[in-house]
Amino acid sequence: MAEYRRPKTAEEFEQNFAQKKPLMNDTQAYYESSRCLFCYDAPCVQACPTGIDIPLFIKQINTGNKTGAAATIFDANWLGNACGKICPTETLCEGACVYNHQEVPPIQIGRLQNFATDSVIKEDKTLFKPGPSNGKKVAMIGAGPASLACACELRVLGYEVDIFEAKDKPSGLTVYGIAPYKITNEEVLDEVAYLQKQLGFQVHYGQSVTSREKIKELEDEYDALFIGVGLGPTRALRLPGEELPGVVGAVEFIEELRMKHEAVTVPNMVVVIGGGNTAMDAASEASRMGAEVTFLAYRRSKEEMGAYGFEYKLAVSSGAKGLFNVSPVEIVGEEHVRGVKFICTESVDGKLQNKEGSEFVVDCDMVIKATGQAKQGSFFALIDDLKINDWNCIEVNQETYQTSNPRYFAGGDAVNGGAEVVNAAFEGKRAALGIHEWINQ
Amino acid sequence: MADLSIDFAGIKSPNPFWLASAPPTNSGYQIMKAFEAGWGGAVWKTLGVPVINVSSRYASINYRDTRMAGFTNIELITDRPLADNLREISEVKKYFPDHAVIASLMVETKEQWHQIIKDVENAGADGIELNFGCPHGMCERGMGSAVGQEPAVLKTIVEWVMEVAQIPVITKLTPNISHIVDPGLAAVQGGTDALSLVNTFKSIVGLDLDAYAPYPVVDGKGTNGGYCGPAVKPIALEMVKELAKHPEIQKTPISGIGGIENWRDVVEFILLGASSVQVCTAAMHYGFGIVREMEAGLLQFMDEKGYNTIYDFVGKALPNVTEWKHLNMKHKVVAEINKDKCIGCDLCYIACDDGAHQAIRIPDGTRIPEVIDENCVGCNLCSLVCPVEECITMEKRDDGSQHLTWDERTAAGNIPTTFNDDLAGGKGHYVPDPADALKHRS
Ligand SMILES: Cc1cc2nc3c(=O)[nH]c(=O)nc-3n(C[C@H](O)[C@H](O)[C@H](O)COP(=O)(O)OP(=O)(O)OC[C@H]3O[C@@H](n4cnc5c(N)ncnc54)[C@H](O)[C@@H]3O)c2cc1C
Ligand SMILES: Cc1cc2nc3c(=O)[nH]c(=O)nc-3n(C[C@H](O)[C@H](O)[C@H](O)COP(=O)(O)O)c2cc1C
Ligand code: SF4
Ligand code: SF4
Ligand code: SF4
Numbered sequence: 001m002a003e004y005r006r007p008k009t010a011e012e013f014e015q016n017f018a019q020k021k022p023l024m025n026d027t028q029a030y031y032e033s034s035r036c037l038f039c040y041d042a043p044c045v046q047a048c049p050t051g052i053d054i055p056l057f058i059k060q061i062n063t064g065n066k067t068g069a070a071a072t073i074f075d076a077n078w079l080g081n082a083c084g085k086i087c088p089t090e091t092l093c094e095g096a097c098v099y100n101h102q103e104v105p106p107i108q109i110g111r112l113q114n115f116a117t118d119s120v121i122k123e124d125k126t127l128f129k130p131g132p133s134n135g136k137k138v139a140m141i142g143a144g145p146a147s148l149a150c151a152c153e154l155r156v157l158g159y160e161v162d163i164f165e166a167k168d169k170p171s172g173l174t175v176y177g178i179a180p181y182k183i184t185n186e187e188v189l190d191e192v193a194y195l196q197k198q199l200g201f202q203v204h205y206g207q208s209v210t211s212r213e214k215i216k217e218l219e220d221e222y223d224a225l226f227i228g229v230g231l232g233p234t235r236a237l238r239l240p241g242e243e244l245p246g247v248v249g250a251v252e253f254i255e256e257l258r259m260k261h262e263a264v265t266v267p268n269m270v271v272v273i274g275g276g277n278t279a280m281d282a283a284s285e286a287s288r289m290g291a292e293v294t295f296l297a298y299r300r301s302k303e304e305m306g307a308y309g310f311e312y313k314l315a316v317s318s319g320a321k322g323l324f325n326v327s328p329v330e331i332v333g334e335e336h337v338r339g340v341k342f343i344c345t346e347s348v349d350g351k352l353q354n355k356e357g358s359e360f361v362v363d364c365d366m367v368i369k370a371t372g373q374a375k376q377g378s379f380f381a382l383i384d385d386l387k388i389n390d391w392n393c394i395e396v397n398q399e400t401y402q403t404s405n406p407r408y409f410a411g412g413d414a415v416n417g418g419a420e421v422v423n424a425a426f427e428g429k430r431a432a433l434g435i436h437e438w439i440n441q
Numbered sequence: 442m443a444d445l446s447i448d449f450a451g452i453k454s455p456n457p458f459w460l461a462s463a464p465p466t467n468s469g470y471q472i473m474k475a476f477e478a479g480w481g482g483a484v485w486k487t488l489g490v491p492v493i494n495v496s497s498r499y500a501s502i503n504y505r506d507t508r509m510a511g512f513t514n515i516e517l518i519t520d521r522p523l524a525d526n527l528r529e530i531s532e533v534k535k536y537f538p539d540h541a542v543i544a545s546l547m548v549e550t551k552e553q554w555h556q557i558i559k560d561v562e563n564a565g566a567d568g569i570e571l572n573f574g575c576p577h578g579m580c581e582r583g584m585g586s587a588v589g590q591e592p593a594v595l596k597t598i599v600e601w602v603m604e605v606a607q608i609p610v611i612t613k614l615t616p617n618i619s620h621i622v623d624p625g626l627a628a629v630q631g632g633t634d635a636l637s638l639v640n641t642f643k644s645i646v647g648l649d650l651d652a653y654a655p656y657p658v659v660d661g662k663g664t665n666g667g668y669c670g671p672a673v674k675p676i677a678l679e680m681v682k683e684l685a686k687h688p689e690i691q692k693t694p695i696s697g698i699g700g701i702e703n704w705r706d707v708v709e710f711i712l713l714g715a716s717s718v719q720v721c722t723a724a725m726h727y728g729f730g731i732v733r734e735m736e737a738g739l740l741q742f743m744d745e746k747g748y749n750t751i752y753d754f755v756g757k758a759l760p761n762v763t764e765w766k767h768l769n770m771k772h773k774v775v776a777e778i779n780k781d782k783c784i785g786c787d788l789c790y791i792a793c794d795d796g797a798h799q800a801i802r803i804p805d806g807t808r809i810p811e812v813i814d815e816n817c818v819g820c821n822l823c824s825l826v827c828p829v830e831e832c833i834t835m836e837k838r839d840d841g842s843q844h845l846t847w848d849e850r851t852a853a854g855n856i857p858t859t860f861n862d863d864l865a866g867g868k869g870h871y872v873p874d875p876a877d878a879l880k881h882r883s
Contacts, residue, residue: 026830035506038727059734063703068741 003319006266006290013262016288017180020314021085024108024115033062036107039098044109047096050077050426054093054109061116069116071127078152079145079425081121081191082174084113085183087422088277090310121194128198131158136439139164139222141209144172145421146412147228148192149428150435151201157436161201162222166208170196172230173413174421176255179281181288185258215382219407224435227383227394227403227410228428231373231418237273241331250274250282250370257285267365268292271340272320273328274370275305280315282368287319294320295362299327299345300352323362327354332361339363376414383408393417400434401427409435443743444750445481445736449717450635450694451609452568454541456481457707457751458732461698461719462545462570462613465729467519469529473536478729479736482541484637484719485530487518487572488557489547489584494520500646500656502672511672512722513646515657515664517578518547523557527564534565543611547572547584551601558605568608571599571633573624574615574640576667586640589615592627599631611696614638614680616673621680625690636684637696637719639677641667670722674700678713682762685714702731704738711751712758770850771843774819774835776800776812782832783809789823789833797822799873816871 007013024032036058044054053072060069073080089095089110097106120127136159140147143165151161169175175188196203209215218225234249236242250272257264266289272282275298283296296315298305302324305312316322326342333339344358375392387395387404394403394410401409411427413419445456459482460466460475467486475483494516502511519526533542544561546569548554558569573595575585588595595612602610612628614621616639625636643665645655655663677699684690697715701707702723710718723731739751748754778789785808793801800816801823803809812823824833850856857864 027828030830038731040728040730053733055730056733056737059703059731060738063705063734063738065704065738065741068737071741072737 002287002290002292003317004288004290007262007288010262013180016290019085019184020181021108021111021114023118024111029061029112029115032108032112033058035099036062037098043096043098044093044107048076048093049420049422050083050429052076052080052093052113057116058107058109058112061112066116066119067125067127070120070125073113073117074127077422077425078149078195078429079174079191079421080113081117082145082171082183082188083422083425084110084115084117085187086174086178087420088308088310091308092422117191121190124194124197126198128152128156128195130155130199133160134158136160136223137162137221138224138226138435139218140226140228141218142166142172142228142230142412142414143170143203143205144228144230144412144424145174146172146230146414146424146428146431147226148195149425150226150228150409150411150432151428152195152199153429153432154435155199155201157432159435163201163203164207164209164218165203165205168205170203172228173251176258177251178258178421179254179285180258180261181284210379210382212382223407223439225408226428226431226435227408227414228412228424229376229379230413232376233374234369235372235374237328237369237371239328239331241333241337244331244333244337245335246333246337246365247331247367247369250278250368251373253282253368254278254285257289264289266291269364270294270366270368271362271364272296272368272370273340274298274372275300275307276370276372277307277311278372279368279370280307280311282370283315283320284318286366286368287315291319291366293364295323295364296320297323297326297328297340297342297362299325300347301325327352329359331367337365337367340367373413373418375417391417397434399430400437401431402434402438406438443740443748445739447481447717447751449541449609449696450568450611452482452541452543453539454481454717455539456736457711457717458735459483459541459543459696459717459719460724460729461721462487462543462572463721463725464516465721465724467521469533472529472533472542475724475729475732476533476537476540479732480540480729482543482567482717484543484545484570485526485566487545487547487575488523488526488561489518490553491520491522492517492578495659497657497659500666501670502646504672509670509722509726511646511668512670512725513644513656513666513668514641515577515659515666518572518575523560527560530561530564530566534567541567543568543570545570545572545613547575547579549582549584554598554601555605558602562607566608568611569602569606570611570613570637571602572613572640573598574613574638576615576617576641576643577665586615586617586643589624589640590618592623595624596627596631599628599633603632609634611635611637613640613698615640616676616680616699617643621683622687622690625684625687629690629693633693635694635696636690637698638680638684639673639699641669642673642676644668669699670726671700671702674706674709678709681710681715682713682759685756686759686762702726704735704742707735707739708742711755713762714756714759716751716755766847766851769844769846771839771845773837773839774821775814775817775838776819776821776823777834777836778810778812778823779832779834780809782829784829785809786828788826788828792822792826799871813871818870 004016007016038055042055057069057072093109094106099106140163143163170192270286270291283294286294325345327345330341339361341361344355385405389395394415401411409431411431412424447457462484466483472483498516499514501509504510544566573589579585580587612633647656649658681697695715696717697710698719701720790801790810798818800813801810827833
């Protein structure tokens with residue numbers, strides 16, 4: 001029997017996807033905040049890509065100033081609530097906490113962060129207001145975390161902001177891509193609504209920017225533009241049988257899961273191909289949706305996986321099984337996928353080689369390809385003089401996030417090639433300051 | 442946003458956060474670093490004839506996992522030559538003309554007082570603080586708390602100082618005295634412009650059980666230290682209140698000191714009459730960065746309450762600090778346990794049963810206690826021991842329509858006067874039969 005039963009109701013879905021970092025209660029927050037040592041030049045702060053003053057906000061929680069704590073967090077990171085729940089804190093702030101050196105559990109920084117910000121969002125406490133209008137307008141393409149952070153910062157500086165988003169919800173992969181046991185849709189959308197209410201940036205939904213005409217239009221109307229389009233759909237594997245029904249891309253699968261929850265049906269036998277965090281998420285998710293067997297197939301060894309160790313552990317504890325040193329050669333099936341043919345691999349002098357004659361078929365009813373997202377090349381081609389680097393990402397000035405076309409700034413996955421929400425939040429904010437500096441020079 | 446700046450007896454400061462005269466203010470380097478970090482003022486480490494210190498100087502009390510809940514030291518005043526300190530005072534003032542630099546002084550003779558005051562004024566200090574507080578070492582030499590404990594001597598020295606001082610003078614008091622108003626009043630009568638308190642408390646924080654000597658141990662021996670840090674705050678608050686309520690002292694600005702570590706502490710001192718605060722231990726523990734939390738918290742508090750400057754609430758709690766005899770005896774609260782929050786530790790039960798009024802019981806077969814309303818005297822103990830936030834709350838039971846104080850009862854002749862008076866407050870109040878304590882034997 002599988003670890004999880006197929007969820008049939010919203011309640012069962014919620015149980016299977018119970019929050020990994022649930023909201024703390026007052027007592028938990030008090031004890032946890034009391035433990036913080038208030039380190040000097042704290043390593044946790046250095047490890048946070050947005051540099052939140054962690055010991056300060058923890059002390060503020062401890063002295064009953066939750067609102068002040070939330071202000072400290074949002075001051076550095078406009079997506080402070082979401083980040084508290086979804087950041088890989090094990091490798092960021094919490095991984096750097098000095099308590100680790102004593103084998104004492106590190107301070108649960110993420111949950112404390114969520115505790116403080118949740119309270120102001122729930123109580124709708126106004127912490128920010130737009131700066132006096134300076135008459136300048138900035139457009140953003142894509143409403144992911146990078147653009148949202150950029151928008152908030154620009155509003156504080158007095159800019160008018162319009163965001164053009166292809167889909168019908170804000171926050172990009174935060175709502176469409178992140179594993180449901182990390183954050184709920186409501187939590188994601190509530191934070192955006194909270195910020196939007198105070199700062200008043202406009203989001204225009206269902207507005208895919210895909211033509212040169214639209215680009216020209218935007219260039220005519222706005223003083224500067226920000227590109228926050230993230231990455232594209234799952235890359236093709238280029239294997240025979242890939243077009244068979246039952247073969248899906250991980251981001252597409254997760255998007256459907258996040259939007260439809262228990263209405264999605266995952267069959268009994270699933271193979272997830274890939275060794276990154278997205279593969280781990282997809283395997284956990286398939287298992288939690290009630291798949292009997294979920295294989296995580298990676299072409300190299302377990303140690304060589306790109307995924308964080310804790311994400312692999314989570315996938316295994318959800319019921320997934322690892323299959324290592326196997327490379328897919330064909331998707332098998334006639335009307336529908338029936339299995340994946342793998343060949344065993346080995347590392348010879350650091351080079352991956354197939355073992356002759358070692359092919360075998362793993363039966364399955366679904367294949368989830370988690371082998372990376374394509375870049376947004378065709379979109380980039382719409383913009384004049386936009387320099388793209390060797391990794392097909394937009395090249396920017398690392399301080400100002402200005403692109404080679406001076407009116408364009410960019411941040412998030414489209415620039416860093418795919419990192420975390422917290423990186424997008426940092427880059428978006430930095431780009432806002434870059435825009436401000438450029439417009440005022 | 443609120444304006445934090447103050448004018449303390451003529452000493453201007455961008456905010457009320459000052460460092461107390463102590464190791465954090467030992468040098469120009471430290472004070473400039475502190476101003477950069479956000480402190481509005483600093484009282485220079487006490488100047489005088491430089492001393493020679495011993496090695497092994499501090500010790501502390503750790504309360505469970507909280508380090509330095511109380512802190513002690515056996516250090517004396519500055520061990521650096523006066524000229525070096527004066528030069529650095531001038532330098533700090535050059536970089537920070539709008540911050541408050543106050544020179545703490547401790548010398549013996551009238552001539553020395555007059556000389557050193559002139560020196561620090563020439564160096565550019567914004568004010569002077571007279572250290573009549575140090576309770577170890579210096580008092581053996583007739584200075585520090587030896588002065589603070591003798592109101593008449595203290596007054597004379599304040600008068601010497603006031604004869605020459607051109608800049609505002611703060612008199613810093615020792616708490617090692619049974620009635621703080623005595624030295625406070627003497628200082629005011631001597632003409633001081635302001636008061637600050639508390640300095641450290643004479644203390645022994647603990648013993649080394651192998652050396653048979655008090656901490657900090659100096660080669661097998663120790664001496665009484667000066668105690669400070671979070672543990673002393675309650676006593677400091679009381680003393681500040683005593684002075685702030687005194688009719689002849691009331692108008693004299695007070696700088697509050699003692700165990701201040703966060704914004705709440707700051708607000709408490711201000712509400713009891715302080716119009717600047719000084720911090721030593723917390724800065725020694727965490728560095729100057731803690732001022733960020735104090736500032737953010739104070740601003741948040743002021744914004745929420747609608748205050749523009751700290752003067753809007755200096756002393757605001759004083760009218761509510763009264764004598765026992767004026768408290769309303771008709772006020773009635775009863776403990777209420779929120780069963781959904783209770784984790785069944787039963788600390789409230791045992792605290793009440795062994796330590797208070799036997800008003801909580803544990804129904805058979807459960808661990809979730811119940812309050813026996815009729816027995817509860819509303820002492821708060823259970824709510825203090827309960828480890829869960831807001832689990833035991835003290836609920837008001839009187840309707841607020843009645844008011845009767847001890848004073849009024851006395852005036853009406855309605856108070857117990859004999860040993861077995863029928864008016865005894867606890868008469869008829871439930872207590873278990875003594876033999877119930879032995880029930881477990883059967
Ligand atoms: C499966 C998965 C799991 C992840 N899990 C985590 C996690 O647990 N924690 C974490 O911190 N990060 C996680 N990430 C990474 C994180 O989601 C991204 O780094 C982050 O969302 C990037 O933000 P962005 O603003 O750059 O782009 P996106 O979030 O991708 O947003 C881009 C937006 O632009 C819109 N758009 C694109 N093209 C156009 C166009 N031409 N016109 C108009 N709109 C357009 C898109 O619809 C989208 O809304 C995960 C990513 C994936 C794929
Ligand atoms: C190590 C140490 C040295 C001190 N030296 C002085 C001093 O030279 N002059 C003085 O007026 N007070 C001195 N104090 C007392 C402090 O200024 C302050 O009044 C006291 O520590 C209470 O504040 P706190 O609880 O914030 O520490 C000293 C305190 C400590 C801990
Ligand atoms: S490293 Fe850990 S203990 Fe130190 S300040 Fe950060 S959270 Fe607190
Ligand atoms: S704190 Fe500094 S001066 Fe004091 S004992 Fe440690 S190293 Fe020496
Ligand atoms: S002290 Fe609090 S948590 Fe413990 S039993 Fe009493 S009510 Fe419950």
